Amino acid sequence: MKIGIKFKLIAFTASLLLTVILFLSILVLNGIKSYQNKEVEAALFKQKDMFEQYFSERSSSSNNNSTDNSIQLARGSIFNKPWLRNIPASVYNTKGELLSGFKTDGKLNENKDKESMIQYAIDGKVSYVKVNDVIYFYSPIKYKNNIVAILELEYSVKENSLFYNNIKKMFLITGCFALALGIVLGIFYFLTLTRDIYKMKNSVENIQKGNFDKIEQIDRKDELGELSKGLIFMSDTIEKNIEELKIERDTLSVAVDKLEKMDKQQKEFISNVTHEFKTPITTIKAYADLIEIYNKDLDLIEEGTSNISEECDRLTAMVDSVLNLSALEKYDFEIHKNEVNLKEILDQICSRMMGKIKKNNLTLECDIEDIITTTDEENLRHIVINLIDNAIKYNKPNGSIHISCHRNEDKIILTVEDTGIGIAEDALDKIFEPFYRVESHRSRETGGAGLGLALVKKLVEKQRGTIKVASKLKEGSKFSIEFSI
Structure with missing residues (x-):
């Protein structure tokens, strides 16, 4: 049977009070009894001494010093x-005679x-x-060292x-x-003491249950107050540790999950690289x-040489993309930021890509705001060139490409939009995966291996940015990149 601390404290206090009251009562009553006994004894011996004095005086005044005679003389007048x-x-x-x-x-x-x-x-x-x-x-009465009565x-x-x-009764009533x-x-x-103890007990139970918001502090200037502060400190520490553990x-x-995903991606990557390199x-x-x-067939030699050269260029491009992706995975920290003018960089890129744009009978529109920011210039060039290159490859004849760059509060928004073949909705979430291609035959015609957008996404993320795509089949695609200033 569990006995609460409140009952124990009250029982201890009652036992202590009862012990003290009994001890004091017994001590005082024994003192009174002893005093009364001494007082009675003193009165009796005093009276006995008075009788001895009387007999001594009667015997001294008598001419006859006989003890019996003195007793007889005193017999009739002793109590007068x-x-x-x-x-x-x-x-x-x-x-023994009276x-x-x-x-x-x-x-x-x-x-x-x-x-x-x-x-x-x-x-x-x-x-x-x-x-x-x-x-x-009963006491002997002596005269000249002789017992006379x-x-x-x-x-x-x-x-x-x-x-x-009466004193005993008073002690009983007063004691009770x-x-x-x-x-x-x-x-x-x-009640006050145990209430605070029960508060701490409830706090301990709440700590055990993980209810750290239900810990009560006790406002006391003693050890219980210090213990309450200790419980709160311990609760905060445990909560913090649990949060850190979570x-x-x-x-x-x-x-x-990332390792599992990377393992899966690695297997797919190796499979895709093997397949792409094999062709x-x-x-x-x-x-x-x-x-x-047919070493004497000049037409065959010319055709073969041309195709071998194109395939080698394609292999070189794929190797470069694979190496770039591998480097990004391995060297996350290699970002070199410096202050740049976005309008100047984008104008330079557009100027360099203009020859390829005109060759494919496309038009380019630019709407670029004069913005100075801090970023990795080489990565930014790679991102934009890849996006423009894709806009050229997958555009329609006589189509257009629109590039814009504007500041929106504390963000920079860069968009590359084309009027090309578009991307199916179910493929929008996959286009940034390595070796993923929406239309394999079209990608082979354009020399794509499905690595460009994967590389772009990695570079954007290195710049602490985000990239999104919106597209409709046969209407075109719009890639939006958002950077923090």
Whole structure:
């Protein structure tokens, strides 16, 4: 059975108060009892000394120094003296015979050991016994070191007993009141104390459950207040560590997913590279074999030489793209930014690409704002050239290309738009993957290997930018790049 700390504290307080009250009561009552006993004993011995003095005076005034004669002289007048009548008394001779006595209440002697105690006094010893609130005192009376009589005193201690009982009752009542008051005050005090303890207990349970927003602080200037602050600090630390662990877990999960994706991409990449390289190599090998067989056919040699040269150029372009992609994956940190004028760079690129644009019977429109920003110039050139090159390759005869670059608040938006064949909606999410081509036969005709847009996306991301594409079949495509200023 679980016992709460509140009950334990109240029970301990009650036990402590009860122990203290009992100890003090016993100590005081024993003190009173001892004092009363000493007071009674002093009164009895004082009365006994007064009787001895009286007998001594009577014996000294008598001409006859006989002890028996002195007793006889005192026998009739012993209790005529007021100072000998303070305490009821009886005088016996050395044979135990009653000589004289005085009593105020007329009560019979209730001491059953009277005779043995008289004999005890005859032997020269003092004794007393308490019977029903009366102390029976027996003592020898001496004159010149001789026992001349036996004194019996009947001393009432009724008032003493009544006083003692009243004090005892007062201690009982006062003790009970003090105990009850102490328990009530203890309950009120411990309610506050245990309330704070239960708050900390609830805080600990909330920490265990992960409810860190339900931790209560206790406003106290003692150890409990310090403990509460410690709990809050511990809670904040645990919460922070858990958040960091979650972040690390999420990061690790993302890394694992990325590794799995990269592994899959690597396999696809190797497969695609093998496939793409195999086609031009097969063509080269075929023409080489034909030229070797028909080495005198000049037309065949000319055609083969031309095709072999084109296929070699295609292989070179693919190798360059593969190396560029590999370099981007390996050297993430190699970004060289400097301050550039975007209008000047884009105008230069458009001027260089104009020959190819005119060759394909296309028109170019430029709407470029004069913007100075910090970026990697070489990467920017590569991005724009690739996008313009794609706009040329996949455009329609007599089509157009539109290039714009504007500032929008803290962003720079660069767009390359064409009026070409467009891209199907289901392919928009895949065009940035390495070796992905919307139309394989068309890509082969234009010499594309599906690596240009993958390279563009990597370069944009290195610049902390984003690239998006919007397209409709037979209407054209629009690539939008957004950079932070």
